[in-house]
Amino acid sequence: MGFALVWLVNAVVTLVIWCIIISAILSWLFAFDVINPRNRFVGQVSYFLDTVTRPILRPIQKIVPPLGGIDITPIIALLALQFLSIAFNRTLAPVIMSTLG
Secondary structure (H helix, E strand, C coil), rough: HHHHHHHHHHHHHHHHHHHHHHHHHHHHHCCCCCCCCCHHHHHHHHHHHHHHHHHHHHHHHCCCCCCEECCCCCHHHHHHHHHHHHHHHHHHHHHHEEEEE
């Protein structure tokens, strides 16, 4: 049970990290007119990624303004998620594994 819980936490963090990366790349593709945001599929993917990443990025965007028109909040969020993942795996994961088995 403990192993499954630790795996689930790590899987969710990894999925959120990938969503942030894909959302950033998609925003660059929109900005340079590589893909059409009016395309139905692209619009749905963009809406989904924005819905997933907005709760993570908005609080950081309130603190850190864009630097020269470049939004660095995805980088800060990725670093924070990596830090939390490492901290979880080093501190809480062994406790969860030993107590729940």
